[in-house]
Amino acid sequence: MGLSFPAELEEAFKSELAAWDAADGTERLWNRDASLWTGGDEANWLAWLDVAERQLSDPARFPRFAAEVKARGFEDIVLLGMGGSSLCPEVLSFTFGRRAGFPRLSILDSTDPEQLLALDRRLNISKTLFFVSSKSGSTLEPNVFFAYFFDRARQELGDAAGSHFIAITDPGSKMEKASEESGFWKTFYGEPKIGGRFSALSDFGMVPLAAMGVDVAEFLLRARSMAKECRLPASQNPGVRLGVALGTAWKMGRDKLTIIAEKGIFDLGAWMEQLVAESTGKHGKAMIPVDREPLITAENYGADRVFVYIALxxxxxxxxxxxxxxxxxxxxxxxxxxxxxxxxxxxFRWEIATAAAGALMGINPFDQPDVEASKIETRKLTDEFEQTGKLPAETARIADGGISLFCDDANAAALGLDETTTLSEAIRRHLGRISAGDYFAMLAYINMNAENESALKLIREAVLSRNGNATCLGFGPRFLHSTGQAYKGGANNGVFVQVTCDDAEDVAVPGQKYSFGIVKAAQARGDLDVLFERGRRAIRLHIAGDVSEALETIGNIASGAE
Structure with missing residues (x-):
């Protein structure tokens, strides 16, 4: 790992490294000393420190499972999960690709009906193995994904449906009970003292890796080697050194971690986003991760950035x-x-780094106090739908050409909205609220496909080109289990545009009155309500017609072309 810091930051970094060693920071971390952070419950969440060693204690377990998967001739594996249960497997899938003789691994972490149907239509259910991955077994999204695909499997496989499902969950969870009742092929267990975003090297990450045909033992040996290095003094410790660098940068106002990743490892940023944002974004503090942002002329970046360049x-x-x-x-x-x-x-390096950065920031990097807020609001809305058959009525502030703008009274007043304000004027005024040190985030509750991502990238470019402010893009609801914590719990230096759309085709959730489209709508509205409650600068743009055309219109407004 190489560091290139301006003189002032370099001097502060060296001072913080010395202070870390003087305070026995590394020893306290490995001894699970909660006083390194806030003196709270941190010690209860540090089982990830030696999980690689425990995993390697039974070297035959993963190869045996891989051979069983291969012998059954599956063409596809679909992992149904969210956040810490899905982001590591996604990185593994993109990084290693499909191995000869083994199934392809895909991830479902969206309640968007179009995305669900696109996945379903390319699967041969009789040749598909499903992982239902959920620590608690009570998370909404994995449960509705399971309900849908188990119903599909029963339609095609009858009583053999359960043999195409595997649970990855904590002992005693609701998902463990569901796996027993539904006759799952296998159940693998996580560790209750490892939080979701720190669970990459537990079964939540390693079971999917084994099913892909990758040598899990070798993978874990690399992690164990890093763990040994992360016991060294700070100046020689690759994890602590990185964490102290990030923490020092944050202290000096560089709170936007801008990730530049080469093609072979490009998806690692998605996992890093959750680890960093959910761990550091709380109590008015945050290191905001910025992933897959278009590059601009170096001189145009603000002084609030620290860059990490990752390559094979x-x-x-x-x-x-x-x-x-x-x-x-x-x-x-x-x-x-x-x-x-x-x-x-x-x-492992980034897990140690995040723990160390949290210590410098004076926060507990292992809790997520604001994630539950959106879940509560979403639950209120889905409960109301179950009781009344509809979501609460809402009125747009502006409706123009298939795009409607929604916001609360505080944002409407700040934008000076009245009956004469056009959509273009409102969007430009909103983007005009971005000041030095702010970041801009697009929160898109639409199909996460290449076409939509490219269109949203153009909007990021338009904002980025104005003054170099950091820009983020999250697809809902997956970002709720990732960067959403920092957006709500961090500093109030974000400007948000949420994008939602009507669904051309909706999909029922078996056993429920609500559909996937209703769940997605409730998640978006719950998310926005919490942003409003936290005093965030936020609007929602709802698309009633063609999504591609509407995104182009929004992009033209953002760039000044319309």
Whole structure:
């Protein structure tokens, strides 16, 4: 790992490293000393520190399971999960790809009906293995995904449906009970003292990796090697050194962690987003991760950034851009993986780094006090739908050409909205609220596909080109279990545009009155209500017609072309 910091930041970084060692920071971390953080319940959430060692104690377990999966001839594996249960497997799937003789791994972490149907229509259910991945077994999304696909499996496989399902859950959870009642093929267990976002090296990550045909033992050996290095003094400790760098940067106002990842490891940023945002974003503090942002001229970036450049050895597509960013005086952290298998060590490095950064920030990096707020609001809305058959009525502030704008009274007053305000004027006024040190976030409750992501990227570019403010993009509801914690619990320096749409085709949730479209709508409205309650600068743009055309219109408004 290489660090290139401006002189002032470099001096502060060295001072913080010395202070960490003087306070026995590494020893206290490994001894699970909660006083390193806030003196709260941190010690209850540190079983991830030696999980690689425990996993390696039974070296035959994962190869045996991989052989069983291969023998059954599955073409696809679909993991049904959210947040910590799904993001690590997603990174593994993108990074390692499909192995000869083993099934392809796909992830479902969206309640968008179009996305659900697109996945379903390409599957041969009789050749598909489903992982239902949920620590508690009570999370809404995995439960509705399970309800849908178990119903589909029963239609095609009858009483054999359960043999196509595996649960990954904590002992004694509701999902363990569901797996027993439904006749699942297997149940794998997480560890109750490992939080979801720190669970990559537990069965939540390693069981899917084994099913893909990857050598799990070798992967864990890389992680264990990193764990040993992370017991060294701070200046030689790759995890603590990274964490102290991030914590020092945050203290000096550089609270936007901008991730630049080369193609071979590009999806690691999705996992890092959750780890960093959900761990640090609370009590008015946050390190905001910025992933997959379009690059601009180095001199145009603000002084609130710290960059991390991650690449596989031999990859250099962004090397010149990163060199220019460094030459412009911005802090740059460089991490190069020799090969994909080194991803195991990076998972552990970043977990240690996040724990260390949390100590410098004076927060508990293992809780997520604001995630539940959106869940509560969503539950109120779905309960009302179950009772009345409809969601509460709402009135748009502006409706124009298939796009409607919604916001609360405080945001309407701040934007000066009245009956004469046009949609273009309102959007431009909202974007005009972005000031130095702010970030802009698009919260898109639409199908997460390449077309929509490209259209939203153009909107990010339009905002980015104005003054270099950091821009983020999250697809709902998955970001609720990731960056959503920082958006609500962190500093009030975000400007948000939520995007929702009508569903061309909705899908029923078996056993419920509500549909996937209703769940998604309730999640979006609950999310926005909490942003309003926290005094955030936020609006919702709802699309009633063609999503592609509407996103183009919004992009033109943002860029000043309309």
């Amino acid at each position: 050895d031999g990859e250099a597509a962004f090397a010149d851009d990163v060199a220019a960013i460094e030459a412009a005086g911005h802090p740059v952290i460089r991490i190069t993986l020799r090969e994909r298998m080194d991803l195991g060590q990076e998972f």
